[in-house]
Amino acid sequence: MNWFRHDNIHAPRGATLHCRGWGQEAALRMLMNNLDPAVAEDPAHLIVYGGRGRAARSWDAYDKIVETLMKLENDETLLIQSGKPVAVFRTQPSAPRVLIANSNLVGKWASLDEFNRLEAEGLTMYGQMTAGSWVYIGSQGIIQGTFQTLVALATQHFQADHLRGRLYVSAGLGGMGGAQPLAAKMLEGVALIADVDPRRIQRRLDSGYLDAGMTSIPEAVTRALEAKAQGESYTIGIQCHANELLAYLRERHIVPDILSDQTAAHDPLVGYIPDGYGVDEAAALRAKDPTEYLCLARASIGRHVEQMLSLQAAGAVTFDYGNNIRREALDAGVDHAFDIPGYVPATIRELFSEGKGPFRWAALSGDPEDIYRMDDLALEMFGDNPLLRRWFALARKYIHFQGLPARIAYMGQGERDAFALKVNDLVAQGVLHAPVVFGRDHHDTGSVASPYRETEAMQDGSDAIADWPILNALLNVASGAHWVAFHHGGGTGIGYSLHSGAQTVADGSSDSADRLARVLWNDPGIGVVRHADAGYEKAQRTLEAFPERFNTPLLGPTHVPTNK
Structure with missing residues (x-):
């Protein structure tokens, strides 16, 4: 294959190595998979998802990364600085093969304006979360998180485990938001999602x-x-601005059962299109007058949240889906923007306390049968979990693979490492046709400090403490993950999030077994510790369930909780 072509990129498949080890090979394939046209939102511009979340800073940088990975030795580590390869150092065989840092700015300078200036100078890039850490798998990567969120909302508000006869209204059908309608369909509901594009x-x-x-x-x-009246499961994408759809609903006193938004409002310059503009007109204005563009986008965001608040007051179960739209609206003068709750404290925080989060794996063989074999393995191991069993059945029925076949499952403490070690055995036995890469979204139990999403309303008030994702990244390096990333910005935008990611390869070797055992225990484990330290009783019980594995000198919350 032509490794350096920039159009129609596809990761190689199969068991043939093109690099000097499977750690390098997996990183190479996942980088290329990020830019597969079936996966990326705008691969011609290296944009994977999230407005401008990129896999590499430039095509020259991409070419050099590919070239370097192919000749990188098994005791060397490649350093990536905001999408640009900057050095190879000799480390040791058990060290990561790649270390990545994206978009990080010193606190005083961590503003969108300063980031935009530096990006225009070619000095940085926005890595989003899984875009810049090379483990994006398309909308299939967020679908279970959306499913879990909607299950929790149905249970809390409708005393049901489904959305039959319920209408879910939202906006945004990009890499993250695109999962919304399918998650609603999996739960037998009706989804109406606006998108200008x-x-x-x-x-x-x-x-x-x-x-x-x-x-x-x-x-x-x-x-x-x-469809709602008939109890039919049906999903519709409507080409319009969110404000147009919400205004129509309000004027006719139509109140959705559930209301949210997943436009890329965290990046109002690139990710959010102002009222009255189409995609091409917005691009022209952005290029001609970015200051005016930001002014118009933020005014539209303000109206957007005002309309959400109005429908919330009328009875819609309304939540912020982690795109920082409330903060942007607050800055635009919507004083009550935060009357809309964030989805993490409202729905899935308990999962984090159990070490559960968006754990994922991709079959480097490219063979869907490898994924189905791992589905069966997961059900053999964890089939007594009814929600997990339901998830695998629905995933196999509804989810189309994008790029390399992949799967996601919210496995918790003690499950991720056990599952991965069994998979490593299957690779060694030849049951699976090539190695498997294990990773996760940065949106996970202990890998993020994001006061408007993952760490919103922490019980001890530690929402903005960023020591935890740094410790997570350092621990994953020490544990031998094959590549580790640390980013700024994520899904909530510059100045609002710090987060880390880690990927490890099951190639059937004893070396991989050792790495998987350490990384996939320690990585969710620090998240459980983080929540136990904040005073969450479920996290403390999770620690107590593994007395032989956790040597944790917890002191407990250090002051009286402020965010109950």
Whole structure:
């Protein structure tokens, strides 16, 4: 294959090495998979998802990364500084093969304006979360998190484990938001999702994440209400601005059962399109007058949240989906923006206390049968978990693979490492046709400090303490992950998040077994410790369930909790 072509990139498949070890090979394949047209939102510009979350700073940087990975020795480590390869150092065989740092700025300078200036100078890039750490797997990577969130909302507000007869309204069909309609469909609900970009709607239609795409708001709303009344599971992408859809609903006193948003509002310059603009017109204004663009986008975000608040007051179960839209609206003058709760404290914080989060794996063979064999293994090992069993059945039925076949599952403390070690055995035995890479979204139990998402309303008030993701990254390096990343910005934007990611390869060797055992115990383990330290009783019970594995001198919360 032509390793350095920049159009129509696809990761190699199969058991043939093109690098000097599977750690390097997996990093190479996952980098290329990030830019596969079936995976990335705008691969021609190296943009993977999230407005401008990129896999590499430039095509020259991409070429040099590929070239270096192919000749990197098994006792060397490649350093990536905001998408640019800067050095190779001799380390040791058990060290990571790649270390990545993206978008990090000193606190006083950590503003969007300063980042935009530095990016324009070619000195940095936005890595989002899994874009710049080379483990994005398309909308299939966020789908279970959306599923878990909606299950929790259904249980809390409708005393049900489904959304049958319920209408979910939101906006944004990009790499993250695109998962929303399929998650609602999996739970038998109706989803009506706005997006200005017709290409995104078509993309979700092609991948089976949407049942229909429409351009008429009245027709789309009528069809959604018919499906709701009939208890039909149906999903619609409507080509319009969120404000247009919400205004139509308000004018006609139509109140959705659940309301959210997953536009890229965390990046108002690139990720959010102002009212009255199409995609091309917005791009032209952005290039001509970015200051005016930001002004218009932020005003639109303010109206967006005001309308969400109005529908919330009318009875819609409304939540912020972690895109920093409330903060942007607050800055635009919407004083009550934070009356909308964040989804982590509202729905899934307990999962973090159990070491659960968006654990994922990709089959480097490219063979879907390898994923199905691992599905079966997971059910053999954890089939007594009814929600996990339900998830695997739905995932196999509904989710189309994007790029390398992959799967995600919210496995917790003691489950990730046990599962990965069994997979490593299957690779060694030849049951699986090539090695498997294990990773996760940075959105995980102990890897993020993000006061408007993962660490919002922490019980001890430690929302903005960023020691934890730094310790997570350092621990994963010490544990021997094959590559480790540390980023700034994530899904909530510059100045609002610090987070880390780690990936480890199961190649069937004893070396991989040792790495997997350490990384996949320690990585979620520090998240459990982080939540136990903050005073969460479920996290403390999780620690107590493994007395032989945790030697944790917890002192408990250091002061009276402030965010109960």
